[in-house]
Amino acid sequence: MTEIKLYKTSTKGLKIIGMCLPFVVLELFLLSDTTYGTTNYVKSWLCICFFGLGILVGLFHTFDRRPQIIITETGIWDRTTNQDEIKWEQIIEAYPLDLFEQKFISLVTDDTYVFKKKPYKWAEKINKEIGAQNLNLHLGQININELELTDFINRLSKQKIEERRKLIKTFENKETKSSVSYFQKIVVYVLISLAMLFLSLSSFVVFMTIMIVMGISAFIARWRPDNAILRKYAGIATWFGLINMVLCIAVIKVYDNITEDVAEQVAIEIEEFQKLNTTLPTDIKSINEKLELNFIERYFANQIDYRTYDNDYELEANMLFGKRRTYDKNNSEWE
The missing domain is CATH 1.10.225 (NK-Lysin)
Known part of the structure:
Protein backbone atom coordinates (compact mmCIF):
# COMPACT_ATOMS: atom_id res chain seq x y z
CA MET A 1 0.00 0.00 0.00
CA THR A 2 1.26 3.45 -0.93
CA GLU A 3 1.62 5.60 2.18
CA ILE A 4 3.34 8.61 3.71
CA LYS A 5 4.63 8.55 7.27
CA LEU A 6 5.22 11.87 8.99
CA TYR A 7 7.51 11.75 12.01
CA LYS A 8 8.18 14.15 14.83
CA THR A 9 11.32 16.17 14.33
CA SER A 10 14.06 15.94 16.91
CA THR A 11 14.14 19.74 17.25
CA LYS A 12 11.87 19.94 20.26
CA GLY A 13 13.75 17.21 22.09
CA LEU A 14 17.10 18.81 21.31
CA LYS A 15 15.84 22.19 22.51
CA ILE A 16 14.76 20.68 25.81
CA ILE A 17 18.10 18.89 26.21
CA GLY A 18 20.03 22.01 25.22
CA MET A 19 18.20 24.09 27.82
CA CYS A 20 18.45 21.53 30.65
CA LEU A 21 21.93 20.07 30.20
CA PRO A 22 23.92 23.23 31.07
CA PHE A 23 21.99 23.62 34.33
CA VAL A 24 22.67 20.00 35.28
CA VAL A 25 26.39 20.47 34.56
CA LEU A 26 26.47 23.72 36.52
CA GLU A 27 24.76 22.20 39.53
CA LEU A 28 27.11 19.21 39.47
CA PHE A 29 30.08 21.56 39.67
CA LEU A 30 28.42 23.56 42.44
CA LEU A 31 27.63 20.33 44.25
CA SER A 32 31.30 19.39 44.34
CA ASP A 33 32.04 22.59 46.31
CA THR A 34 29.00 22.35 48.60
CA THR A 35 28.97 20.88 52.10
CA TYR A 36 26.82 17.79 52.53
CA GLY A 37 23.46 18.43 54.21
CA THR A 38 23.40 22.20 53.72
CA THR A 39 20.55 24.11 52.09
CA ASN A 40 22.63 24.74 48.97
CA TYR A 41 23.40 21.02 48.78
CA VAL A 42 19.68 20.18 48.77
CA LYS A 43 18.94 22.95 46.25
CA SER A 44 21.61 21.60 43.91
CA TRP A 45 20.11 18.12 44.02
CA LEU A 46 16.61 19.48 43.43
CA CYS A 47 17.85 21.37 40.36
CA ILE A 48 19.72 18.30 39.09
CA CYS A 49 16.61 16.13 39.48
CA PHE A 50 14.32 18.73 37.88
CA PHE A 51 16.49 19.51 34.87
CA GLY A 52 17.59 15.87 34.66
CA LEU A 53 13.94 14.94 34.19
CA GLY A 54 13.81 17.51 31.39
CA ILE A 55 16.75 15.77 29.71
CA LEU A 56 14.90 12.44 29.88
CA VAL A 57 11.83 14.04 28.30
CA GLY A 58 14.03 15.57 25.61
CA LEU A 59 15.66 12.21 24.89
CA PHE A 60 12.23 10.61 24.54
CA HIS A 61 11.12 13.22 22.01
CA THR A 62 14.43 13.00 20.16
CA PHE A 63 14.49 9.22 19.75
CA ASP A 64 10.76 8.56 19.46
CA ARG A 65 10.63 7.29 15.88
CA ARG A 66 7.00 6.23 15.82
CA PRO A 67 5.12 7.88 12.96
CA GLN A 68 2.69 10.53 14.16
CA ILE A 69 0.65 10.86 10.97
CA ILE A 70 0.15 8.15 8.35
CA ILE A 71 -1.43 9.04 5.02
CA THR A 72 -2.56 6.16 2.82
CA GLU A 73 -4.68 5.78 -0.26
CA THR A 74 -7.64 4.87 1.97
CA GLY A 75 -7.40 7.56 4.66
CA ILE A 76 -5.38 9.51 7.21
CA TRP A 77 -4.46 8.64 10.82
CA ASP A 78 -2.93 10.77 13.57
CA ARG A 79 -1.57 9.02 16.66
CA THR A 80 -2.15 12.07 18.87
CA THR A 81 -5.93 12.07 18.28
CA ASN A 82 -6.40 8.58 19.77
CA GLN A 83 -8.94 7.90 17.02
CA ASP A 84 -9.24 5.41 14.18
CA GLU A 85 -8.23 6.14 10.60
CA ILE A 86 -10.38 8.74 8.86
CA LYS A 87 -11.46 7.61 5.41
CA TRP A 88 -11.07 10.09 2.59
CA GLU A 89 -14.74 9.74 1.74
CA GLN A 90 -15.59 10.91 5.28
CA ILE A 91 -13.62 14.18 5.02
CA ILE A 92 -15.70 17.14 3.89
CA GLU A 93 -13.05 19.80 4.33
CA ALA A 94 -9.67 20.47 5.93
CA TYR A 95 -8.42 23.90 6.98
CA PRO A 96 -5.32 25.18 8.83
CA LEU A 97 -5.53 26.54 12.35
CA ASP A 98 -2.96 28.52 14.33
CA LEU A 99 -3.37 28.53 18.11
CA PHE A 100 -0.67 30.34 20.08
CA GLU A 101 1.83 29.61 17.29
CA GLN A 102 0.95 25.91 17.37
CA LYS A 103 -0.03 24.58 13.94
CA PHE A 104 -3.10 22.39 13.46
CA ILE A 105 -5.20 21.11 10.59
CA SER A 106 -8.87 20.81 11.46
CA LEU A 107 -10.87 18.12 9.69
CA VAL A 108 -14.58 18.48 9.02
CA THR A 109 -16.07 14.99 8.73
CA ASP A 110 -19.50 13.69 7.80
CA ASP A 111 -21.84 11.73 10.05
CA THR A 112 -20.47 8.36 8.96
CA TYR A 113 -17.28 8.82 10.98
CA VAL A 114 -17.66 7.27 14.42
CA PHE A 115 -15.39 8.52 17.18
CA LYS A 116 -13.62 5.75 19.05
CA LYS A 117 -13.37 8.10 21.98
CA LYS A 118 -16.14 10.66 22.03
CA PRO A 119 -15.00 14.20 22.95
CA TYR A 120 -16.24 15.73 26.18
CA LYS A 121 -18.94 18.38 25.89
CA TRP A 122 -16.70 21.05 27.38
CA ALA A 123 -14.00 20.15 24.83
CA GLU A 124 -16.53 20.43 21.99
CA LYS A 125 -17.55 23.84 23.28
CA ILE A 126 -13.95 25.07 23.41
CA ASN A 127 -13.26 23.72 19.92
CA LYS A 128 -16.27 25.59 18.60
CA GLU A 129 -15.20 28.86 20.21
CA ILE A 130 -11.64 28.73 18.86
CA GLY A 131 -12.72 27.61 15.39
CA ALA A 132 -11.42 24.05 15.68
CA GLN A 133 -13.10 20.71 15.04
CA ASN A 134 -13.33 17.55 17.11
CA LEU A 135 -10.64 16.10 14.84
CA ASN A 136 -7.47 18.20 14.65
CA LEU A 137 -4.08 17.11 13.34
CA HIS A 138 -1.31 18.55 15.52
CA LEU A 139 1.69 19.66 13.44
CA GLY A 140 3.68 21.36 16.21
CA GLN A 141 6.40 18.71 16.16
CA ILE A 142 6.36 17.91 12.45
CA ASN A 143 8.54 19.76 9.98
CA ILE A 144 6.00 20.43 7.26
CA ASN A 145 4.18 23.36 5.71
CA GLU A 146 0.65 23.27 7.10
CA LEU A 147 -0.83 25.07 4.08
CA GLU A 148 0.65 22.56 1.63
CA LEU A 149 -0.49 19.62 3.74
CA THR A 150 -3.99 21.10 4.06
CA ASP A 151 -4.25 21.51 0.30
CA PHE A 152 -2.91 17.97 -0.15
CA ILE A 153 -5.55 16.53 2.21
CA ASN A 154 -8.35 18.40 0.44
CA ARG A 155 -7.16 17.13 -2.93
CA LEU A 156 -6.93 13.53 -1.75
CA SER A 157 -10.42 13.65 -0.25
CA LYS A 158 -11.87 14.52 -3.65
CA GLN A 159 -9.93 12.02 -5.78
CA LYS A 160 -10.42 8.39 -6.65
CA ILE A 161 -8.06 5.77 -5.26
CA GLU A 162 -5.91 5.58 -8.43
CA GLU A 163 -5.31 9.33 -8.39
CA ARG A 164 -4.57 9.23 -4.68
CA ARG A 165 -1.74 6.76 -5.26
CA LYS A 166 -0.14 9.10 -7.78
CA LEU A 167 -0.52 12.14 -5.53
CA ILE A 168 0.93 10.30 -2.52
CA LYS A 169 3.99 9.19 -4.52
CA THR A 170 4.57 12.75 -5.72
CA PHE A 171 4.22 14.18 -2.22
CA GLU A 172 6.54 11.50 -0.82
CA ASN A 173 9.35 12.62 -3.14
CA LYS A 174 8.91 16.22 -2.03
CA GLU A 175 9.09 15.15 1.62
CA THR A 176 12.42 13.35 1.06
CA LYS A 177 13.97 16.50 -0.39
CA SER A 178 12.55 18.53 2.47
CA SER A 179 14.13 16.21 5.06
CA VAL A 180 17.58 16.71 3.54
CA SER A 181 17.06 20.47 3.56
CA TYR A 182 15.99 20.31 7.20
CA PHE A 183 19.13 18.40 8.18
CA GLN A 184 21.28 21.00 6.44
CA LYS A 185 19.45 23.73 8.35
CA ILE A 186 20.21 22.01 11.67
CA VAL A 187 23.91 21.79 10.78
CA VAL A 188 23.96 25.50 9.91
CA TYR A 189 22.23 26.38 13.20
CA VAL A 190 24.80 24.37 15.18
CA LEU A 191 27.69 26.08 13.38
CA ILE A 192 26.15 29.51 13.99
CA SER A 193 25.71 28.71 17.70
CA LEU A 194 29.34 27.62 18.00
CA ALA A 195 30.53 30.75 16.18
CA MET A 196 28.44 32.96 18.47
CA LEU A 197 29.80 31.17 21.53
CA PHE A 198 33.40 31.65 20.37
CA LEU A 199 32.86 35.35 19.63
CA SER A 200 31.03 35.90 22.93
CA LEU A 201 33.83 34.36 24.96
CA SER A 202 36.41 36.38 23.05
CA SER A 203 34.89 39.77 23.84
CA PHE A 204 32.48 40.96 26.51
CA VAL A 205 31.25 43.66 24.11
CA VAL A 206 30.19 40.99 21.61
CA PHE A 207 28.45 39.04 24.37
CA MET A 208 26.46 42.09 25.49
CA THR A 209 25.63 42.96 21.88
CA ILE A 210 24.16 39.49 21.38
CA MET A 211 22.18 39.85 24.61
CA ILE A 212 20.75 43.20 23.49
CA VAL A 213 19.80 41.78 20.09
CA MET A 214 18.15 38.84 21.87
CA GLY A 215 16.11 41.21 24.03
CA ILE A 216 14.95 43.25 21.04
CA SER A 217 14.12 40.07 19.11
CA ALA A 218 12.16 38.66 22.04
CA PHE A 219 10.16 41.89 22.21
CA ILE A 220 9.39 41.73 18.49
CA ALA A 221 8.44 38.04 18.66
CA ARG A 222 6.19 38.70 21.65
CA TRP A 223 4.72 41.79 20.04
CA ARG A 224 3.73 39.64 17.05
CA PRO A 225 3.79 42.09 14.17
CA ASP A 226 1.73 41.38 11.08
CA ASN A 227 4.96 40.69 9.20
CA ALA A 228 5.23 36.90 9.52
CA ILE A 229 8.79 36.82 8.18
CA LEU A 230 9.97 39.39 10.73
CA ARG A 231 8.28 37.45 13.53
CA LYS A 232 9.86 34.21 12.36
CA TYR A 233 13.42 35.53 12.30
CA ALA A 234 12.90 37.42 15.55
CA GLY A 235 11.98 34.11 17.17
CA ILE A 236 15.07 32.43 15.71
CA ALA A 237 17.30 35.26 16.94
CA THR A 238 15.76 34.98 20.41
CA TRP A 239 16.51 31.27 20.55
CA PHE A 240 20.07 31.82 19.35
CA GLY A 241 20.62 34.46 22.03
CA LEU A 242 19.11 32.32 24.77
CA ILE A 243 21.13 29.24 23.82
CA ASN A 244 24.26 31.37 23.58
CA MET A 245 23.66 32.79 27.06
CA VAL A 246 23.18 29.33 28.60
CA LEU A 247 26.24 27.94 26.82
CA CYS A 248 28.34 30.92 27.92
CA ILE A 249 27.31 30.46 31.56
CA ALA A 250 28.11 26.75 31.38
CA VAL A 251 31.48 27.30 29.68
Whole structure:
Protein backbone atom coordinates (compact mmCIF):
# COMPACT_ATOMS: atom_id res chain seq x y z
CA MET A 1 0.00 0.00 0.00
CA THR A 2 1.26 3.45 -0.93
CA GLU A 3 1.62 5.60 2.18
CA ILE A 4 3.34 8.61 3.71
CA LYS A 5 4.63 8.55 7.27
CA LEU A 6 5.22 11.87 8.99
CA TYR A 7 7.51 11.75 12.01
CA LYS A 8 8.18 14.15 14.83
CA THR A 9 11.32 16.17 14.33
CA SER A 10 14.06 15.94 16.91
CA THR A 11 14.14 19.74 17.25
CA LYS A 12 11.87 19.94 20.26
CA GLY A 13 13.75 17.21 22.09
CA LEU A 14 17.10 18.81 21.31
CA LYS A 15 15.84 22.19 22.51
CA ILE A 16 14.76 20.68 25.81
CA ILE A 17 18.10 18.89 26.21
CA GLY A 18 20.03 22.01 25.22
CA MET A 19 18.20 24.09 27.82
CA CYS A 20 18.45 21.53 30.65
CA LEU A 21 21.93 20.07 30.20
CA PRO A 22 23.92 23.23 31.07
CA PHE A 23 21.99 23.62 34.33
CA VAL A 24 22.67 20.00 35.28
CA VAL A 25 26.39 20.47 34.56
CA LEU A 26 26.47 23.72 36.52
CA GLU A 27 24.76 22.20 39.53
CA LEU A 28 27.11 19.21 39.47
CA PHE A 29 30.08 21.56 39.67
CA LEU A 30 28.42 23.56 42.44
CA LEU A 31 27.63 20.33 44.25
CA SER A 32 31.30 19.39 44.34
CA ASP A 33 32.04 22.59 46.31
CA THR A 34 29.00 22.35 48.60
CA THR A 35 28.97 20.88 52.10
CA TYR A 36 26.82 17.79 52.53
CA GLY A 37 23.46 18.43 54.21
CA THR A 38 23.40 22.20 53.72
CA THR A 39 20.55 24.11 52.09
CA ASN A 40 22.63 24.74 48.97
CA TYR A 41 23.40 21.02 48.78
CA VAL A 42 19.68 20.18 48.77
CA LYS A 43 18.94 22.95 46.25
CA SER A 44 21.61 21.60 43.91
CA TRP A 45 20.11 18.12 44.02
CA LEU A 46 16.61 19.48 43.43
CA CYS A 47 17.85 21.37 40.36
CA ILE A 48 19.72 18.30 39.09
CA CYS A 49 16.61 16.13 39.48
CA PHE A 50 14.32 18.73 37.88
CA PHE A 51 16.49 19.51 34.87
CA GLY A 52 17.59 15.87 34.66
CA LEU A 53 13.94 14.94 34.19
CA GLY A 54 13.81 17.51 31.39
CA ILE A 55 16.75 15.77 29.71
CA LEU A 56 14.90 12.44 29.88
CA VAL A 57 11.83 14.04 28.30
CA GLY A 58 14.03 15.57 25.61
CA LEU A 59 15.66 12.21 24.89
CA PHE A 60 12.23 10.61 24.54
CA HIS A 61 11.12 13.22 22.01
CA THR A 62 14.43 13.00 20.16
CA PHE A 63 14.49 9.22 19.75
CA ASP A 64 10.76 8.56 19.46
CA ARG A 65 10.63 7.29 15.88
CA ARG A 66 7.00 6.23 15.82
CA PRO A 67 5.12 7.88 12.96
CA GLN A 68 2.69 10.53 14.16
CA ILE A 69 0.65 10.86 10.97
CA ILE A 70 0.15 8.15 8.35
CA ILE A 71 -1.43 9.04 5.02
CA THR A 72 -2.56 6.16 2.82
CA GLU A 73 -4.68 5.78 -0.26
CA THR A 74 -7.64 4.87 1.97
CA GLY A 75 -7.40 7.56 4.66
CA ILE A 76 -5.38 9.51 7.21
CA TRP A 77 -4.46 8.64 10.82
CA ASP A 78 -2.93 10.77 13.57
CA ARG A 79 -1.57 9.02 16.66
CA THR A 80 -2.15 12.07 18.87
CA THR A 81 -5.93 12.07 18.28
CA ASN A 82 -6.40 8.58 19.77
CA GLN A 83 -8.94 7.90 17.02
CA ASP A 84 -9.24 5.41 14.18
CA GLU A 85 -8.23 6.14 10.60
CA ILE A 86 -10.38 8.74 8.86
CA LYS A 87 -11.46 7.61 5.41
CA TRP A 88 -11.07 10.09 2.59
CA GLU A 89 -14.74 9.74 1.74
CA GLN A 90 -15.59 10.91 5.28
CA ILE A 91 -13.62 14.18 5.02
CA ILE A 92 -15.70 17.14 3.89
CA GLU A 93 -13.05 19.80 4.33
CA ALA A 94 -9.67 20.47 5.93
CA TYR A 95 -8.42 23.90 6.98
CA PRO A 96 -5.32 25.18 8.83
CA LEU A 97 -5.53 26.54 12.35
CA ASP A 98 -2.96 28.52 14.33
CA LEU A 99 -3.37 28.53 18.11
CA PHE A 100 -0.67 30.34 20.08
CA GLU A 101 1.83 29.61 17.29
CA GLN A 102 0.95 25.91 17.37
CA LYS A 103 -0.03 24.58 13.94
CA PHE A 104 -3.10 22.39 13.46
CA ILE A 105 -5.20 21.11 10.59
CA SER A 106 -8.87 20.81 11.46
CA LEU A 107 -10.87 18.12 9.69
CA VAL A 108 -14.58 18.48 9.02
CA THR A 109 -16.07 14.99 8.73
CA ASP A 110 -19.50 13.69 7.80
CA ASP A 111 -21.84 11.73 10.05
CA THR A 112 -20.47 8.36 8.96
CA TYR A 113 -17.28 8.82 10.98
CA VAL A 114 -17.66 7.27 14.42
CA PHE A 115 -15.39 8.52 17.18
CA LYS A 116 -13.62 5.75 19.05
CA LYS A 117 -13.37 8.10 21.98
CA LYS A 118 -16.14 10.66 22.03
CA PRO A 119 -15.00 14.20 22.95
CA TYR A 120 -16.24 15.73 26.18
CA LYS A 121 -18.94 18.38 25.89
CA TRP A 122 -16.70 21.05 27.38
CA ALA A 123 -14.00 20.15 24.83
CA GLU A 124 -16.53 20.43 21.99
CA LYS A 125 -17.55 23.84 23.28
CA ILE A 126 -13.95 25.07 23.41
CA ASN A 127 -13.26 23.72 19.92
CA LYS A 128 -16.27 25.59 18.60
CA GLU A 129 -15.20 28.86 20.21
CA ILE A 130 -11.64 28.73 18.86
CA GLY A 131 -12.72 27.61 15.39
CA ALA A 132 -11.42 24.05 15.68
CA GLN A 133 -13.10 20.71 15.04
CA ASN A 134 -13.33 17.55 17.11
CA LEU A 135 -10.64 16.10 14.84
CA ASN A 136 -7.47 18.20 14.65
CA LEU A 137 -4.08 17.11 13.34
CA HIS A 138 -1.31 18.55 15.52
CA LEU A 139 1.69 19.66 13.44
CA GLY A 140 3.68 21.36 16.21
CA GLN A 141 6.40 18.71 16.16
CA ILE A 142 6.36 17.91 12.45
CA ASN A 143 8.54 19.76 9.98
CA ILE A 144 6.00 20.43 7.26
CA ASN A 145 4.18 23.36 5.71
CA GLU A 146 0.65 23.27 7.10
CA LEU A 147 -0.83 25.07 4.08
CA GLU A 148 0.65 22.56 1.63
CA LEU A 149 -0.49 19.62 3.74
CA THR A 150 -3.99 21.10 4.06
CA ASP A 151 -4.25 21.51 0.30
CA PHE A 152 -2.91 17.97 -0.15
CA ILE A 153 -5.55 16.53 2.21
CA ASN A 154 -8.35 18.40 0.44
CA ARG A 155 -7.16 17.13 -2.93
CA LEU A 156 -6.93 13.53 -1.75
CA SER A 157 -10.42 13.65 -0.25
CA LYS A 158 -11.87 14.52 -3.65
CA GLN A 159 -9.93 12.02 -5.78
CA LYS A 160 -10.42 8.39 -6.65
CA ILE A 161 -8.06 5.77 -5.26
CA GLU A 162 -5.91 5.58 -8.43
CA GLU A 163 -5.31 9.33 -8.39
CA ARG A 164 -4.57 9.23 -4.68
CA ARG A 165 -1.74 6.76 -5.26
CA LYS A 166 -0.14 9.10 -7.78
CA LEU A 167 -0.52 12.14 -5.53
CA ILE A 168 0.93 10.30 -2.52
CA LYS A 169 3.99 9.19 -4.52
CA THR A 170 4.57 12.75 -5.72
CA PHE A 171 4.22 14.18 -2.22
CA GLU A 172 6.54 11.50 -0.82
CA ASN A 173 9.35 12.62 -3.14
CA LYS A 174 8.91 16.22 -2.03
CA GLU A 175 9.09 15.15 1.62
CA THR A 176 12.42 13.35 1.06
CA LYS A 177 13.97 16.50 -0.39
CA SER A 178 12.55 18.53 2.47
CA SER A 179 14.13 16.21 5.06
CA VAL A 180 17.58 16.71 3.54
CA SER A 181 17.06 20.47 3.56
CA TYR A 182 15.99 20.31 7.20
CA PHE A 183 19.13 18.40 8.18
CA GLN A 184 21.28 21.00 6.44
CA LYS A 185 19.45 23.73 8.35
CA ILE A 186 20.21 22.01 11.67
CA VAL A 187 23.91 21.79 10.78
CA VAL A 188 23.96 25.50 9.91
CA TYR A 189 22.23 26.38 13.20
CA VAL A 190 24.80 24.37 15.18
CA LEU A 191 27.69 26.08 13.38
CA ILE A 192 26.15 29.51 13.99
CA SER A 193 25.71 28.71 17.70
CA LEU A 194 29.34 27.62 18.00
CA ALA A 195 30.53 30.75 16.18
CA MET A 196 28.44 32.96 18.47
CA LEU A 197 29.80 31.17 21.53
CA PHE A 198 33.40 31.65 20.37
CA LEU A 199 32.86 35.35 19.63
CA SER A 200 31.03 35.90 22.93
CA LEU A 201 33.83 34.36 24.96
CA SER A 202 36.41 36.38 23.05
CA SER A 203 34.89 39.77 23.84
CA PHE A 204 32.48 40.96 26.51
CA VAL A 205 31.25 43.66 24.11
CA VAL A 206 30.19 40.99 21.61
CA PHE A 207 28.45 39.04 24.37
CA MET A 208 26.46 42.09 25.49
CA THR A 209 25.63 42.96 21.88
CA ILE A 210 24.16 39.49 21.38
CA MET A 211 22.18 39.85 24.61
CA ILE A 212 20.75 43.20 23.49
CA VAL A 213 19.80 41.78 20.09
CA MET A 214 18.15 38.84 21.87
CA GLY A 215 16.11 41.21 24.03
CA ILE A 216 14.95 43.25 21.04
CA SER A 217 14.12 40.07 19.11
CA ALA A 218 12.16 38.66 22.04
CA PHE A 219 10.16 41.89 22.21
CA ILE A 220 9.39 41.73 18.49
CA ALA A 221 8.44 38.04 18.66
CA ARG A 222 6.19 38.70 21.65
CA TRP A 223 4.72 41.79 20.04
CA ARG A 224 3.73 39.64 17.05
CA PRO A 225 3.79 42.09 14.17
CA ASP A 226 1.73 41.38 11.08
CA ASN A 227 4.96 40.69 9.20
CA ALA A 228 5.23 36.90 9.52
CA ILE A 229 8.79 36.82 8.18
CA LEU A 230 9.97 39.39 10.73
CA ARG A 231 8.28 37.45 13.53
CA LYS A 232 9.86 34.21 12.36
CA TYR A 233 13.42 35.53 12.30
CA ALA A 234 12.90 37.42 15.55
CA GLY A 235 11.98 34.11 17.17
CA ILE A 236 15.07 32.43 15.71
CA ALA A 237 17.30 35.26 16.94
CA THR A 238 15.76 34.98 20.41
CA TRP A 239 16.51 31.27 20.55
CA PHE A 240 20.07 31.82 19.35
CA GLY A 241 20.62 34.46 22.03
CA LEU A 242 19.11 32.32 24.77
CA ILE A 243 21.13 29.24 23.82
CA ASN A 244 24.26 31.37 23.58
CA MET A 245 23.66 32.79 27.06
CA VAL A 246 23.18 29.33 28.60
CA LEU A 247 26.24 27.94 26.82
CA CYS A 248 28.34 30.92 27.92
CA ILE A 249 27.31 30.46 31.56
CA ALA A 250 28.11 26.75 31.38
CA VAL A 251 31.48 27.30 29.68
CA ILE A 252 32.45 30.07 32.13
CA LYS A 253 31.65 27.88 35.11
CA VAL A 254 33.56 24.90 33.73
CA TYR A 255 36.43 27.14 32.68
CA ASP A 256 36.68 28.74 36.12
CA ASN A 257 36.76 25.36 37.84
CA ILE A 258 39.47 24.02 35.53
CA THR A 259 41.65 27.13 35.64
CA GLU A 260 41.45 27.47 39.41
CA ASP A 261 42.29 23.80 39.88
CA VAL A 262 45.28 24.02 37.52
CA ALA A 263 46.57 27.22 39.10
CA GLU A 264 46.24 25.70 42.57
CA GLN A 265 48.27 22.66 41.51
CA VAL A 266 50.93 24.89 39.95
CA ALA A 267 51.10 27.07 43.07
CA ILE A 268 51.45 24.03 45.35
CA GLU A 269 54.22 22.61 43.18
CA ILE A 270 56.07 25.95 43.16
CA GLU A 271 55.87 26.21 46.94
CA GLU A 272 57.09 22.61 47.30
CA PHE A 273 60.01 23.44 45.04
CA GLN A 274 60.78 26.52 47.15
CA LYS A 275 60.78 24.47 50.36
CA LEU A 276 63.18 21.91 48.94
CA ASN A 277 65.54 24.33 47.19
CA THR A 278 65.09 27.52 49.28
CA THR A 279 64.60 29.35 46.02
CA LEU A 280 61.86 29.78 43.43
CA PRO A 281 61.99 27.94 40.09
CA THR A 282 63.33 29.99 37.20
CA ASP A 283 60.57 28.94 34.79
CA ILE A 284 57.19 27.24 34.95
CA LYS A 285 57.79 24.57 32.31
CA SER A 286 59.65 22.28 34.69
CA ILE A 287 56.78 22.68 37.17
CA ASN A 288 54.09 21.86 34.60
CA GLU A 289 55.92 18.73 33.49
CA LYS A 290 55.67 17.28 36.99
CA LEU A 291 51.91 17.73 37.16
CA GLU A 292 49.47 15.01 36.12
CA LEU A 293 47.16 17.00 33.86
CA ASN A 294 44.80 16.05 31.06
CA PHE A 295 45.23 17.72 27.68
CA ILE A 296 42.76 20.53 28.47
CA GLU A 297 44.40 21.31 31.80
CA ARG A 298 47.86 21.12 30.26
CA TYR A 299 46.84 23.53 27.50
CA PHE A 300 45.78 26.09 30.09
CA ALA A 301 48.85 25.45 32.25
CA ASN A 302 51.02 26.35 29.26
CA GLN A 303 49.17 29.67 28.95
CA ILE A 304 50.10 30.78 32.47
CA ASP A 305 52.76 33.47 32.71
CA TYR A 306 55.11 33.07 35.65
CA ARG A 307 57.40 35.71 37.08
CA THR A 308 59.33 36.19 40.28
CA TYR A 309 60.21 39.23 42.33
CA ASP A 310 62.17 39.32 45.61
CA ASN A 311 61.14 36.12 47.40
CA ASP A 312 57.70 35.79 45.89
CA TYR A 313 56.10 34.90 42.56
CA GLU A 314 53.06 35.80 40.49
CA LEU A 315 50.86 33.85 38.08
CA GLU A 316 48.98 35.64 35.31
CA ALA A 317 46.91 34.48 32.36
CA ASN A 318 44.52 35.73 29.70
CA MET A 319 41.02 34.59 30.61
CA LEU A 320 37.66 34.60 28.89
CA PHE A 321 36.50 37.86 27.32
CA GLY A 322 40.21 38.63 26.76
CA LYS A 323 40.67 39.73 30.37
CA ARG A 324 44.10 39.54 32.01
CA ARG A 325 43.84 38.08 35.51
CA THR A 326 46.22 37.38 38.38
CA TYR A 327 46.04 34.32 40.61
CA ASP A 328 45.40 34.99 44.30
CA LYS A 329 47.40 32.35 46.16
CA ASN A 330 45.72 33.05 49.50
CA ASN A 331 42.15 32.57 48.27
CA SER A 332 43.01 30.07 45.51
CA GLU A 333 41.17 32.01 42.82
CA TRP A 334 41.80 34.25 39.84
CA GLU A 335 41.26 37.94 40.42
